[in-house]
Amino acid sequence: MSEPTGGETAPSPAPIVNDSTTTSGTPAQPETAAPPPAPPSKDAKTTEAAAGPTKLSAAELKKQKQAEKQARRAQAKSSGPPAPQKGPSNKEGAKSQKESKQSSKDDKSKSLPMRRRNSQPSVVTLKETKKESRKESKKDSRQPGLFFGHLYNQPRQHSIVGATKEVHPAILALGLQYSSYIVCGSTARMVAMLLAFKAVIDSYQTPVGTSLARHLTSHHLSPQIDYLRSCRPLSISMGNAIRWLKDIIIKIDPSTPEAEAKRDLISEIDDFIRDRVTAADKLIIDHAVKKIENGDVILTYASSSIVEKTLVHTHKAGIKFSVIVVDSKPLFEGKQLARKLAHHGIPVKYFLVTGATHAVKQANKVFLGAHAMMSNGRLYSRVGTAIISMLAHAQSLPVIVLCESVKFTERVALDSIVGNEVAPSEEVLSEGERQELLPLKPHLPAGLLTKLGESTDKAGVEKANSSGEVLKWIEASDNLQMLQVLYDVTPAEYINMVITEYGSLPPSSVPVVHRLSMDKQETRK
Amino acid sequence: MDLRTPTTEKTSFPAFDIVSTYRTILASDPDLTMPVAAIEALVEAIANSTVNTVAETLDLLTYHTEILKSSIPNPISLSAGTDLFQRYLVTTLNRPASLNLGPEDDFRAIRNHLLSNGRLFVERAKASREKIASFGKHFIRDGATVLTNGGSRVVGALLRRAADSSTMRFKVIYVTSPEDCSDAQGGNKIVADLRAHNVPVATIPDSAVAYSLGKVDMVIVGAEGVVENGGIISRLGTYQMGLLAKSKGKPFYVVAESHKFVRLYPLSQFDLPIDQKVLDFKVAEDVKKPNAEKLTEDEGVADLNTFTTTHLRAADAVDFTPPDLISGIITESGVLTPSAVSEELIKIWF
Numbered sequence: 001m002s003e004p005t006g007g008e009t010a011p012s013p014a015p016i017v018n019d020s021t022t023t024s025g026t027p028a029q030p031e032t033a034a035p036p037p038a039p040p041s042k043d044a045k046t047t048e049a050a051a052g053p054t055k056l057s058a059a060e061l062k063k064q065k066q067a068e069k070q071a072r073r074a075q076a077k078s079s080g081p082p083a084p085q086k087g088p089s090n091k092e093g094a095k096s097q098k099e100s101k102q103s104s105k106d107d108k109s110k111s112l113p114m115r116r117r118n119s120q121p122s123v124v125t126l127k128e129t130k131k132e133s134r135k136e137s138k139k140d141s142r143q144p145g146l147f148f149g150h151l152y153n154q155p156r157q158h159s160i161v162g163a164t165k166e167v168h169p170a171i172l173a174l175g176l177q178y179s180s181y182i183v184c185g186s187t188a189r190m191v192a193m194l195l196a197f198k199a200v201i202d203s204y205q206t207p208v209g210t211s212l213a214r215h216l217t218s219h220h221l222s223p224q225i226d227y228l229r230s231c232r233p234l235s236i237s238m239g240n241a242i243r244w245l246k247d248i249i250i251k252i253d254p255s256t257p258e259a260e261a262k263r264d265l266i267s268e269i270d271d272f273i274r275d276r277v278t279a280a281d282k283l284i285i286d287h288a289v290k291k292i293e294n295g296d297v298i299l300t301y302a303s304s305s306i307v308e309k310t311l312v313h314t315h316k317a318g319i320k321f322s323v324i325v326v327d328s329k330p331l332f333e334g335k336q337l338a339r340k341l342a343h344h345g346i347p348v349k350y351f352l353v354t355g356a357t358h359a360v361k362q363a364n365k366v367f368l369g370a371h372a373m374m375s376n377g378r379l380y381s382r383v384g385t386a387i388i389s390m391l392a393h394a395q396s397l398p399v400i401v402l403c404e405s406v407k408f409t410e411r412v413a414l415d416s417i418v419g420n421e422v423a424p425s426e427e428v429l430s431e432g433e434r435q436e437l438l439p440l441k442p443h444l445p446a447g448l449l450t451k452l453g454e455s456t457d458k459a460g461v462e463k464a465n466s467s468g469e470v471l472k473w474i475e476a477s478d479n480l481q482m483l484q485v486l487y488d489v490t491p492a493e494y495i496n497m498v499i500t501e502y503g504s505l506p507p508s509s510v511p512v513v514h515r516l517s518m519d520k521q522e523t524r525k
Numbered sequence: 526m527d528l529r530t531p532t533t534e535k536t537s538f539p540a541f542d543i544v545s546t547y548r549t550i551l552a553s554d555p556d557l558t559m560p561v562a563a564i565e566a567l568v569e570a571i572a573n574s575t576v577n578t579v580a581e582t583l584d585l586l587t588y589h590t591e592i593l594k595s596s597i598p599n600p601i602s603l604s605a606g607t608d609l610f611q612r613y614l615v616t617t618l619n620r621p622a623s624l625n626l627g628p629e630d631d632f633r634a635i636r637n638h639l640l641s642n643g644r645l646f647v648e649r650a651k652a653s654r655e656k657i658a659s660f661g662k663h664f665i666r667d668g669a670t671v672l673t674n675g676g677s678r679v680v681g682a683l684l685r686r687a688a689d690s691s692t693m694r695f696k697v698i699y700v701t702s703p704e705d706c707s708d709a710q711g712g713n714k715i716v717a718d719l720r721a722h723n724v725p726v727a728t729i730p731d732s733a734v735a736y737s738l739g740k741v742d743m744v745i746v747g748a749e750g751v752v753e754n755g756g757i758i759s760r761l762g763t764y765q766m767g768l769l770a771k772s773k774g775k776p777f778y779v780v781a782e783s784h785k786f787v788r789l790y791p792l793s794q795f796d797l798p799i800d801q802k803v804l805d806f807k808v809a810e811d812v813k814k815p816n817a818e819k820l821t822e823d824e825g826v827a828d829l830n831t832f833t834t835t836h837l838r839a840a841d842a843v844d845f846t847p848p849d850l851i852s853g854i855i856t857e858s859g860v861l862t863p864s865a866v867s868e869e870l871i872k873i874w875f
Contacts, residue, residue, distance in 0.1 A: 508864035
């Protein structure tokens with residue numbers, strides 16, 4: 001969906017300025033190896049050298065250099081298209097000085113896996129370099145995301161361009177569905193991934209001279225996983241499922257014939273889906289239905305498949321209750337839920353999160369879905385969930401979380417900042433909203449207009465009312481940026497009950513059940 | 526289930542009166558708690574039956590449990606015992622090896638083992654009260670004032686044990702139950718007993734709890750059942766004591782044997798699986814003509830000791846104290862935080 005927009009943004013202001021001023025084709029990166037093509041660049045080099053020792057330790061410098069080297073190599077490989085180069089413009093000394101400093105800082109944060117989701121692919125693919133370089137050029141002017149800056153390091157791929165050849169077609173398709181939110185929701189993503197892995201395993205052939213147990217995970221499955229991760233960061237449940245799958249692959253006896261091993265694996269995957277999702281959902285629904293009584297007003301936030309199933313099931317059991325769906329940007333998943341519930345004949349009210357205080361006053365129970373349950377009993381779920389649970393707690397409404405134990409993780413979360421996912425800024429403003437903003441163009445600050453200058457002159461004629469332009473305004477402005485995180489963390493004290501397939505628990509028992517379900521997995525094998 | 530039940534239909538069970546057995550057991554031993562009495566009654570039922578397969582035993586058990594639960598007005602406490610026993614049977618019967626019996630041994634051996642173990646459990650349950658008392662007495666410091674309520678025997682045992690130790694002087698403020706309440710007698714007995722042990726006791730009505738709280742150092746209450754989230758189900762009035770104690774920052778301890786842990790997760794006062802008539806809204810007309818009801822009500826009071834009423838009387842109502850009000854739960858297996866209760870329950874059930 002956004003690849004076209006990506007293409008549009010490619011000739012965005014910063015790179016264009018770059019193009020017009022670069023005298024040599026090489027990136028004017030302030031690096032020691034490249035011969036200084038022009039005096040200003042030397043300037044940049046010296047400033048970099050001056051800034052270096054004070055800012056970076058030797059190890060960091062080394063890492064930075066390595067990253068640069070890798071990037072160069074990748075660029076050399078792709079020497080064909082004159083992709084927008086990273087690196088500061090060397091037009092004005094002062095500007096380049098500032099920028100080079102900043103880009104070096106960015107480099108540092110890139111090469112150090114400080115707060116990132118673990119293990120980004122270390123091999124820089126062609127596509128990623130391009131993306132990164134584009135991002136760099138964007139970052140040159142400002143630090144994105146305030147304290148959410150680290151989240152912008154997660155790559156985001158919206159096309160199959162640049163995917164390595166090992167990636168299976170089923171995975172390619174799935175990746176696109178992930179990145180465009182067609183397959184959305186922690187459980188759905190996990191199940192879809194496992195089903196795609198079935199196809200991957202089915203078409204897998206062990207190369208001569210190695211065994212399936214040794215080869216499949218590291219050489220065949222990891223590129224698939226890396227690709228999926230590049231489309232959208234993996235969910236906790238997906239991580240759990242991958243860990244489980246790797247575990248059973250490792251445990252395959254090397255003497256097992258390949259066909260048999262593959263068959264076993266596929267049936268194991270089926271069993272996993274059945275045990276941990278299908279059957280678990282059934283049990284959870286059975287538990288949860290008992291908690292809904294005649295006359296209840298159930299409040300739910302966004303959309304969770306398990307909450308939906310529970311409500312529909314309760315309705316079919318003949319219990320009279322009504323539902324309030326609270327919803328919010330950017331995905332408006334609640335609309336779907338409200339529509340589906342209304343179709344079943346359940347009375348539904350639909351609120352946006354701005355009206356949550358009113359919604360909470362009318363409700364008497366809160367049912368929430370989960371992306372993950374952390375080991376400190378905190379709930380990691382769609383952004384906005386925390387507001388709802390806190391409001392409900394203030395009104396002393398019981399907050400009930402429905403969550404399969406496959407979404408439990410041994411990790412803990414203290415805030416919503418360290419681990420989260422950001423939606424690209426083009427997803428924050430909907431098409432309609434961008435259209436509405438277009439007439440404001442004459443009111444844009446003069447500085448911004450001159451910065452946009454070239455592109456607006458050119459593009460102004462042909463597509464004056466293209467909605468993509470609004471995004472360019474935001475991108476180019478120094479003191480405005482869009483931030484949309486997708487998840488937040490609800491502290492355990494705002495949750496009264498977690499219903500899992502093992503029964504109902506207080507949030508403090510999440511680690512116990514997690515340990516238990518892991519043990520069960522172990523003993524089953 | 527369906528596969529194995531055809532031969533054992535409900536009507537085929539011998540006419541063993543589980544309910545009266547339960548009541549006689551409960552009446553015969555004043556020290557017995559409801560869950561233990563229920564387990565004892567179920568052991569009795571198995572002993573009196575002619576079952577000779579595992580499936581039959583379980584069916585018999587389910588059948589009697591259902592009868593028992595439906596004929597007792599407040600089966601929460603009781604169900605802790607029956608559930609525990611059932612769980613124990615299922616795990617031991619499905620793994621005969623754990624009893625050091627081979628699969629070739631006949632069922633009689635298993636059954637004998639069960640019966641003897643069931644009795645052992647009852648013995649242990651009785652002993653646990655003393656153990657709790659010995660754990661719990663350390664919570665009472667010299668010179669402390671303890672606020673307590675209800676006729677809980679385990680609280681009584683704890684206070685008595687503390688009074689017995691000569692080094693400790695403490696006072697007790699006792700919240701008395703209304704006269705028509707079934708545990709009023711138990712309460713009076715404990716008060717008399719404590720006074721006999723030279724412990725100064727002040728008795729106050731429910732309404733004076735907040736007033737007295739300034740003089741109180743700690744609150745100790747008993748419980749009918751400890752639920753999965755670590756809250757307790759107890760005599761009406763416990764919840765407000767918990768709320769008040771929390772608001773004044775007084776520690777609130779619960780003493781309960783671990784066989785009172787119930788697999789139940791109430792979300793609020795009105796989420797309990799029993800039908801309580803505490804809130805009875807009336808207008809003037811309703812008040813005028815309660816004669817018909819009055820009669821049955823009186824009958825209920827008259828038959829109090831035999832528990833023939835299936836409706837819970839308002840005076841015997843219970844409430845639910847949520848876990849955030851509880852500082853600690855003193856059991857025979859140690860002092861637990863409320864959140865540890867669910868861990869204990871998970872251990873039993875998985």
